[in-house]
Amino acid sequence: MSQPQATAPRPRPVPRTVEVVAVSDVSPSYRRVRFVAPELIQADVGAAITIKLLFPNAEPGARPHGRPFTLCGFDALTGEFDVDFVLHDHAGVAVAxxxxxxxxATLQMFGPRGAGDATPEDARHVVLVGDATALPxxxxxxxxxxxxxxxxxxxxVPSLADVRPLSSPAALDVEWLVAEPGDPRPLARAVRKLPVDDVDRWWVAAELGVVREVRAHLLEERGVPAARVRATPYWKAGVDEDVFHDERHAEMDRAR
Known part of the structure; x- marks a missing residue:
């Protein structure tokens, strides 16, 4: 009896070098950095929108700090793309x-990859919910x-000055919210006002506590099928991304 052949291990991804070509402030809370990656010239990135940038670690010999970002404005002719950084007051290594x-300036980068299933191809009505980190x-x-x-x-968004036009072939109904002091949950409250009956996809990305509240409201209080909800915690209040990384993936696994 023949033995099943062992599956060859997948090769470890190799980061590529990206170089800064321009820096601009698009609003008080967002700095846009335009990078060029020669390896991406003529590349077909498909539906991928996620990259991971590797920032230097101050500790000698330590691994760099990996941070996920959205790939914006990709130009396959030049290999250039934009990354929007939210200029938090509680700045970490990426904002610094x-x-x-x-x-x-140069960084190392993995990707682009992922997010091809953000909205199903057959969806007719979608709801996109996010805080400042999810705007890109x-x-x-x-x-x-x-x-x-x-x-x-x-x-x-942090302020009305951060409101920007959103371009889409679809019919968009956009509501901009600004969190007031002592009001950390404007997103969750706004979701409660929306009808749910004909929504094919709920896409939610924000701080962990907000994501949990919105997801619980949709599934437990409104009866939305879990398959229609894609909820991703982008960050956790008071916790560094290096620490939160594993917790985020565990949270997403539980939500499946």
Missing amino acids: WARQARPG AIGVIASRLAPYVKADVLVE
Whole structure:
């Protein structure tokens, strides 16, 4: 009896070098860094919107800090793309790097990959919900929606000065929210006001506590099937990304 052949291990991904070509502030809370990756010239990235940038670690010999970002404005002719950094007050390694980024600076990067199933191809009505960290992803997802799609969009930004146009072939109904002092849950409250009956996909990305509250509301209080909800905690209040990484993936596994 023949023995089944062992599956060859998948090769470990190798990071590519990306170089800064331009830096601009698109609003008070967002700094846009334009990178070039020569290996991506003429590349077909498909529906991928996620990259991981590797930031230097101050500890000698320690691994770099990996941070996920949304791939925006990709130009296959030049290999250039944008990354929008949210300039948090509680700045971590990524924001600290972005504040001093200049043309010619380099980083290592994995990707692009992932997020091809953000919205099903047959969806007719979608709801996109996110805080400041999710705005770049919402912008990319909205730009790829089909013209026949209706999309309700809820975005929480630090200030009205951070509001920006969202371009899409679809019919967008966008509500911008600004969190007031002592009101940490405007997104969750706004979701409660939305009808749920004909929504094919709920896409939610925000702080862990907000994501948990919105998901529980949709599934437990409104009876939305879990298969229609894609909820991703992008960050956790008071916790560094290096620490939160494993917890985020465990949270997403439990939500499946």
